[in-house]
Amino acid sequence: MTTASKTIKPQRHSRASGRVTIVDVAHMAKVSPMTVSRALKTPALVQQAARDRIAVAIQQLGYVPNQAASTLASAKSQVIGVIVPSLSNAVFVETLHGIRDSLDQHGYKFLIGESHYSPDKESQLISTFLTQAPDGFLLSGIEQQESLRHQLATNNIPAVRMFDLSPNRNDMTVGFSQKKAGYSMARHLIERGYRRPGFLGAQLDPRMMKRRAGFRKALADAGMDSGIEVLTAAPSTVELGAKLLGQLLQQTPDCDAVFCCNDDLALGVLFECQRRGISVPGQLAIAGFNNLPWSAHANPGITTIVTPRYDIGFTAAHLLIKRLKREPIEKARIDLGFELAIRAST
Amino acid sequence: MTTASKTIKPQRHSRASGRVTIVDVAHMAKVSPMTVSRALKTPALVQQAARDRIAVAIQQLGYVPNQAASTLASAKSQVIGVIVPSLSNAVFVETLHGIRDSLDQHGYKFLIGESHYSPDKESQLISTFLTQAPDGFLLSGIEQQESLRHQLATNNIPAVRMFDLSPNRNDMTVGFSQKKAGYSMARHLIERGYRRPGFLGAQLDPRMMKRRAGFRKALADAGMDSGIEVLTAAPSTVELGAKLLGQLLQQTPDCDAVFCCNDDLALGVLFECQRRGISVPGQLAIAGFNNLPWSAHANPGITTIVTPRYDIGFTAAHLLIKRLKREPIEKARIDLGFELAIRAST
DNA sequence: CTGAAAGCGCTTACAG
DNA sequence: CTGAAAGCGCTTACAG
Structure with missing residues (x-):
């Protein structure tokens, strides 16, 4: 191995990583490192013949560009x-x-x-x-x-x-507009004839609060009670949906529709209705938010806001x-x- | 501004990024850059007084280490x-x-x-x-x-x-062991008295196939039919679960339990049973895999394998x-x- | 406990 | 279209 001679006299401060660099590619392709760099970033500025030789060298050596070096330099x-x-x-x-x-x-x-x-x-x-x-x-x-x-x-x-x-x-x-989305859902429930729609909100992040504000505004605009709701800062889960429904019905037994701030909550509400023998939408309508992949395939399918995420x-x-x-x-x-x-x- | 003099005679090749570097911190703290580096990586090797001055300088200058430089050097x-x-x-x-x-x-x-x-x-x-x-x-x-x-x-x-x-x-x-997990679920169904358990598999990735192999082995070991199944390479979704159940029942109407390769499929099967009026587990038992957060809260709760992901x-x-x-x-x-x-x- | 020198592997900014 | 020089901001490997 002729390359062995390379290691005979190690330099002080030498830190040869053994890694294949742009310089190795340049040597093999008989060009300067700068040309290799150009061939990689702006190939149009490099002559075809050089580009070909560089491509071969990169292939042969298994060269992988070092992003850290690039980031530092550029x-x-x-x-x-x-x-x-x-x-x-x-x-x-x-x-x-x-x-x-x-x-x-x-x-x-x-x-x-x-x-x-x-x-x-x-x-x-x-x-x-x-x-x-x-x-x-x-x-x-x-x-x-x-x-x-x-x-x-x-x-x-x-x-x-x-x-x-x-x-x-x-x-x-x-x-x-999160607010308009909440407004739309309330309008839909109102038009469907529901008179006592409630809101179930979890997490209480700013966007959820805007959905709620839109929902409440639509109800108030229609002269209806906009205060039927249960809120919690807990993250929304299916389990939580079931629990919040229990609280909502205890507090407002004549609630006839519920808008959940997202589909997970709505699924929990649906399961809880099934367990309690509450017919959906006969006794209680359920609406969600986001249109998660399964919401159309639940039983019944869940009305929701389709968001373009x-x-x-x-x-x-x-x-x-x-x-x-x-x-x-x-x-x-x-x-x-x-x-x-x-x-x-x- | 005395610093303006710095820009009077720009060097050729100068690329001053304006970024605060370890050198700036070193100057302000009256130490060498090397000492700043040590204060950051191995504070124990730096004298307390120097460490304090460095901390102040970092704070004052809003210094953020450059990871690219660190990666390249180390x-x-x-x-x-x-x-x-x-x-x-x-x-x-x-x-x-x-x-x-x-x-x-x-x-x-x-x-x-x-x-x-x-x-x-x-x-x-x-x-x-x-x-x-x-x-x-x-x-x-x-x-x-x-x-x-x-x-x-x-x-x-x-x-x-x-x-x-x-x-x-x-x-x-x-x-x-994916295979043992599949085996366990089959044993559970057998012990519960189900005689015609089927398997629903999607994605067909290697781990799913091992679950299936374990499931089939347990049935074969018990002298039961291990060939009741519907497989598809499609990714598993709730929607797919409903569809696969339809295929399974058409092909094996007397199937009395179904092991789904994951909980999403199981949820789809559950909704489809509800739609078809099939009682769970009376007419058909449903088992899933993974114990996704909602599986305990479905109606009924879904038997599953809890995986330690x-x-x-x-x-x-x-x-x-x-x-x-x-x-x-x-x-x-x-x-x-x-x-x-x-x-x-x- | 501290620091001067060299180097990591690229790209910029020129100059041809 | 190509290349030599300098530099990016750190850390290594010494030497005190």
Whole structure:
């Protein structure tokens, strides 16, 4: 092995990692490292023959670019920090899929953080992510801490906020009106003839509270009682839905419809109705929120608000990339709307 | 502003990023950059007074370490690559939580990839992740492509495999016996007196096939018909469960129990039974797999196998960290077992 | 307990 | 279309 001679006289301070680098590729392809770099990033600027030799060398050597070196030299990490409230909620997983599909197309990677609906936790995650020098952020909701806004501004890192629409025209936001969605559902129940609709809310995050506000407004606008509700800060689960229904019926026995702040709660309500022998929608109508994959297939199918979470992720990532590439942005505030899916439960 | 003089004579090749670096902190704290680095990584080696001055400087300047520089210099990224089949399945999200809780304690971050049960996709994700120079990998299942094993070996990157137990004693694996789990469920149904249990399988991934094999073996051991089943490569959903039940009953009308390869399918079967007026478990018993959060709260509660996915994630990450720190490893193959949760559906 | 020197593997900013 | 030089912000490997 002629390469053995390389190790005969180790240099002081030598830290040869043994890793294949751009220099190795350059040697084999008889070009400079700079040309290899160009062949990788901007192939159009490299002569075809050189490109071919470089491709062969990369193949032969099994060269893998070192992202850390690239990030350090270029001050661009190609990383986007993404904060969602929770991965336990299928809604946000679908948003992530939208983000991934959008980011993949442009060579960006992303870091995922779960805020668990806590602004403190969110700020803390951002601080941790900052060490990775992300090029941008995708955040959930529009209610970030002032210190966080300041931190992003100071580091000049753009952010797009998802799931809601900011009243501030300068903020980049992609979502829909949570309040209008709540209003729509109340209107639907009213039009169906329900006279005593109640609201079941968990988590109590800002978006949920906006849905509730819309729901209450529609009832008040119709001159109906808008105060029938049970709220809890606990995370929503099927189990919780069953429990909250019990509380609601105890407090308002003549309640004839219930709007759950999400489908998980609605499923729990449905099972509890089955256990109690309450017919749905005969004695009690059930409505949910989000249109989770199973909601159309429950028995009965659950009326719900269809939210565009995949598109929110895809569009938000797309908007952020446009901004990073300094392309012109026509609209910083993108309303993707929602739909009402009426099914047998109401 | 006296600092303005700094910009009077810009150097050629100057790329001052404006970012606060370890050098800035060192100046303010009147120490060398090396001492700042130590104060951050191994504070015990730095005198208290210096540490205090450094802490103040970091605070004042808002210094954030540059991970890319650290990774490049140390050849340690503090990043773990994690591949799970899908984030749409709550099981894997819980595993991620276990991984996060374990990794957080040791300052590791992680990259998440979804293989969608495809070995090709898995290999592709690993290649992409390699660019980030991960210190280790956490993989799902034990059936990786040979090229992937080779790639990990070549780069000398340790990996822990989750959810199954490798027959190879050298592989680090954390999971449980999928086959025994399937066997247990069949034994339970047999003991309950069911004579014509069938199997509903989706996705057809290796672990699902092992559950099936265990199920069939128990039936065969008991001299019963082990061929009652409907399989499909489609991903499991509630909707699919309903559809598969239809096929099963058409093909085997006297089937009196059904073991679903996971709880989502079981929920679909339950709703379909309700729609068809089939009493559960009177006319048909239903069993699932995984014990998803709602399965105990369905109507009736669904009998299922409780799988230790949070612990699998936590333990696998812990094992990997031990390996990375070159601590002695007593057991490379950790069987976390499973439990049978018997509920009203059987 | 502390620091000067060298190097990690890329890309920027020129210059041809 | 190509390349030499310098630098990105840390840590290693010494030497005190």
